[in-house]
Amino acid sequence: MRKFSCFSPVTKLPSRSATTTSTLTSGTSTAIAYSGCCWGCCGAGGRGCCARTNGEGTAVARTPVRTARTTARANPMFIVFSSEFDAATAGNDGQLILLHLDRRVGCCFLRKSPAGTRTVAGAHAGMIFRPAIAEERVSRMKRFGLLLIFGVVFGGLPSALYGQPSAAPPVPAARSGMDLDKLAEEAIEWLAGLIRIDTTNPPGNELAAARYLAEILQREGIRAEVFESAPGRGIVIARLQAGAIPDPSRALLLLGHTDVVGVEPERWSTNPFGGEIRNGYLWGRGALDDKAMVIANLAVLVALKRAGAPLRRDLIFLATGDEETSGEHGIEFAIRQHWEKIAAAFALNEGGRVLVKNGRVHHIGIQTSEKVPVNVEVIASGTAGHSSVPRSDNAIVRLARALTRIAEYEPPVQLLAVTRRYFEGLAAIEDGEAGRWMRALEEPGRTDLAAARLGAMNPVWNAMLRNTISVTLVQAGFRSNVVPAEARATLNLRLLPGESADSLVAELRKRVDDPNVRFEVAAPSRYPAPPSAIDSELFQTIQQVSKQFFPEAAVLPMLSTGATDSAQLRLRNVQAYGLLPFPLTEEDLARIHGDNERIPLDAFRAGLRYLHRVVAEFVGAAKP
Ligand SMILES: [Zn+2]
CATH class of the missing domain: 3.30.70.360 (Alpha-Beta Plaits)
Incomplete structure (x- = not known):
């Protein structure tokens, strides 16, 4: 029998140390499980893991992940990450589930059995397998490089709706030159235009929004691809590439969603889909959740493109739909059908906050888990x-x-x-x-x-x-x-x-x-995901830039009580952070999903400047 340790942690949070709790045997392999939880190997491309338990500790090994996904919908005891796994087993006390067993790395997940008393809260913030992740990223990068070369030589670049006539309202023209103040004013017009496209979900109608965004990007000379996920629904993807071939291993993904929740128009003081600018605010459904973020992301891409400075990392723009329900026609579709276009090491999304209290920025909450x-x-x-x-x-x-x-x-x-x-x-x-x-x-x-x-x-x-x-x-x-x-x-x-x-x-x-x-x-529509690291390069960049912009504010990692698309990315080994960059009061934030949603124009301008600096520092572009 071959014996090996399934853990070689390289980082540990000080509050949690690894201790051996159980030795598990499966087929010809034995793994030692720890009471910490490690996620490095889970979700890494091609290395996912899954296991099944009947609630009494009996595991089903070697379940193909496709079967696992189907079963998971009907069985909440089932946890699925991604891809195939080598073997799986569970502790005989029903409390341990070994999710992944491999000759190089292993992973286990500790959970409470229905009748169990063991508390596992916080176990997710355990260890990270840096070597394993690095190895995966290198191989993924090589794979994408080969794919691209193959595509160019034998089939041309993937076709998309690039250049297709748009059914969306006309896009305000962009000015030339790189001036962030001017760009912010253009972006406010873009945001008003996006709010005027009613993307209430259901039914969504996000395809019109995706085409509208693609048209803005194309005018700026940024290739944008629109994909229809269901009739009338869709996503848009664009990329600023640092090198000759796409490199997901260092890339940053800017994510936002174009769908919005419904309105009770009689309770609004203005047309929720009018995009009206009044008293220093831009009013409308989605002004905060999440169209402002979508437009700020887009404007950052435009700013870097106009500046023409070299990038150290690829920067990817993704506007999904269907976030306000299950994500099936949005992030799930993007991951399932177009992962090679959006695969990234890091992501910025909604879910965090820059909170204003007593007239100044009090703290910045960066969502790392949900x-x-x-x-x-x-x-x-x-x-x-x-x-x-x-x-x-x-x-x-x-x-x-x-x-x-x-x-x-x-x-x-x-x-x-x-x-x-x-x-x-x-x-x-x-x-x-x-x-x-x-x-x-x-x-x-x-x-x-x-x-x-x-x-x-x-x-x-x-x-x-x-x-x-x-x-x-x-x-x-x-x-x-x-x-x-x-x-x-x-x-x-x-x-x-x-x-x-x-x-x-x-x-x-x-x-x-x-x-x-x-x-x-009920079958879950969202799955538990590992937290993003609070010592990653991106987290540190956000901290540094925040100190420059808001020197008195604390920068804090945050658990959001609501669900976002970041969970699906974290399950795929993306370090995703929620950072709604606009300085807002509790009163502003309370309008999210409520009546009379609006964004203060000054908050939009400040948030765009702040987000731009975070991204520019991180992808290595020169400051304007
Ligand atoms: Zn949202």
């Missing part, structure tokens, strides 16, 4: 009949009782590496009481009280500290004189990365304690 949404149906049943003869087993009453018990349950506080760093950093700059409670989070015996106090001050802080449960839909009854046989509610769970929906549902089932109430966990 919670995972999972829907759960709660179904109560009872005897149907005429309402004139009430019974004690009324399904609606039963559901109401169950929901009350669910609402009374508060999942325990769990500090992850990212939230620990976030609250430590914020404690140093927050006002007296908030700062004191943030420091108390780590004091033995005071964690729960501190979390409760912080949650009362800001519900987002509470949501960052634990799994949360929101009741979002209730359905029951169809006539006023009929007692229905069934009543259902939808719970939207937001899980900390690494947490299992099954464990939480098992806890809820126990608390509801009613055999006539059942729970059904």
Whole structure:
């Protein structure tokens, strides 16, 4: 039997050290699993990993990943990363799942079994396999180089909708020369034009937006490719290339989404799709989420192109759609169909914030990780009949009782590496009481009280500290004189990365304690992803540039409570960061998905300048 260690960590977070917990055997290989979690090999091109457990610790080995993906939709115990894997097995206590076993590197993932008590929160922020990643990137780079040469020699460059007549509104003409102030004013016009394209999802209609963006890029001499992901829906990809061939191994991807959530027009003071400029604001659905980011990304590309300075890295622009639902026709489509065009080592996306408080930038939150949404149906049943003869087993009453018990349950506080760093950093700059409670989070015996106090001050802080449960839909009854046989509610769970929906549902089932109430966990549309590193080159660049632009502000890694397209990228070994670059107040941010969404024009100008500097520093272009 061949023995090898599956870990050779090169970096470790100080708060977590690796300890041997189990030795696993599979076929002819033995791997030693640690209580840390390592992600370096997962998601690296061609090296993915997956494993299946039946909840009792029995794993199914050598499952082809295609089968795995299909099964995963119906089975939340199934975790899939990418590509094929060599072998997999699980610990006999149901708590360890070995995801990837290979002659060079291995990877394991520790999770709580449904009945288990072991806490694994924060385990994701474990070790990184630098050598393995480097090796992968080199081979990926070579592969892409060969592909390109093959394409040019034998088939010409890939065809796309480049140059196709646009059905979108006319694009304001760009001026020549490289002046960032002038470019910002042009970009404001581009943003107004983009807002005027109604991309409410569903149905989306993002193809018109993609063509509109492609036309702006093409006018600037930047090749842009539009791809239709479904009728009327689409994405646009463009690239500034540093060398003779595309090099994903160092590339930076600028990501944004063109779809928006719906509106209740009667609650707006202006036309949500009018792109009106009034009182120093640009108004409209998507002004913040996420069309401003899309246009800022595009303007940065234009700025670097106009400047004509040499680049050290490829810079890729991607505007997806369908972010506000599952991402199937947006980021999933882009990854599935066009990965070779968007593959990058780093990405910038929405999800972070530059928060203005008392008239100055207070802190910059860089999203490095995000919670995972999972829907759960709660179904109560009872005897149907005429309402004139009430019974004690009324399904609606039963559901109401169950929901009350669910609402009374508060999942325990769990500090992850990212939230620990976030609250430590914020404690140093927050006002007296908030700062004191943030420091108390780590004091033995005071964690729960501190979390409760912080949650009362800001519900987002509470949501960052634990799994949360929101009741979002209730359905029951169809006539006023009929007692229905069934009543259902939808719970939207937001899980900390690494947490299992099954464990939480098992806890809820126990608390509801009613055999006539059942729970059904829906197939997840988003998967848990490893966090992005807080010591990467890009993170450091953001920190340095932030210090230049906002010297008094703290720069903090952040866990976002909402889901973004970054998760899918992180699963593919991209170091993705959420950085909404515009300095905004809480009041501005509250309009996201709300009424009268708008962006202050000064915030747009400042955010564009800041984003431009981050990107220019990182891709190595000269400063304007
Ligand atoms: Zn968004």
